[in-house]
Amino acid sequence: MPRYLLLSLVLMLPPAFAEQTTPATSDHDLAYSLGASLGERLRQEVPGLQLQALIEGLQQAYQNKPLALSQARIDAVLARHDEQATAAAAQSQVEQALAAEKRFMATERGRAGVRELSDGVLMTELQAGNGAKPKAGGRVQVRYVGKLPDGTVFDQNNQPQWFKLGSVIEGWQTALPEMAAGSKYRLVIPSAQAYGADGAGDLIAPYTPLVFEIELLNVAD
16 A cells, blocks of 8 residues: 555544544433533522422422422512512612712812812813802703713703703702803712612613713803
């Protein structure tokens, strides 16, 4: 046999050998894989689960044997678990939102020229004014742009607009009386002085601080 032909046959052996020795999927491997996948998910979603009770319920249901609990009890237990899981997820989201707000406000508080009011609103003068200041129950004429912490614009009014001071969010109610007509300020308003835990529809998520650039054009009683 020519040497080059023998070498070709040798090079072909490993793939052929691999094909012959690769085991087919067995019933055991399938069952084990399903169990491993289920176990991984349950470990993440339900830590501390009683595995013996899990196996007992799985075995009885799979083998169509009488169950140790009534269907009504099973439904009630699972419904209660879903409620607790939903509440825990919601609490986690709240905690994450509050932590993000705390970090954002701390960063903003460290900016040059920032003045903090008693309610936590941060004010930075962008343009001085020498006109009258708004009074409680009065009206204000403003131009403004409102942004989320990431810079997304959620509201903007380039045309002068009148508002009653008592009709705007609390952060505006405390900040605008500190401004003189003709001035322009950058306001950073904590969520508690804006839309709080409720948010504002799809535009503003709960516990979101807001950033405004407000130009106070005029005031009236």
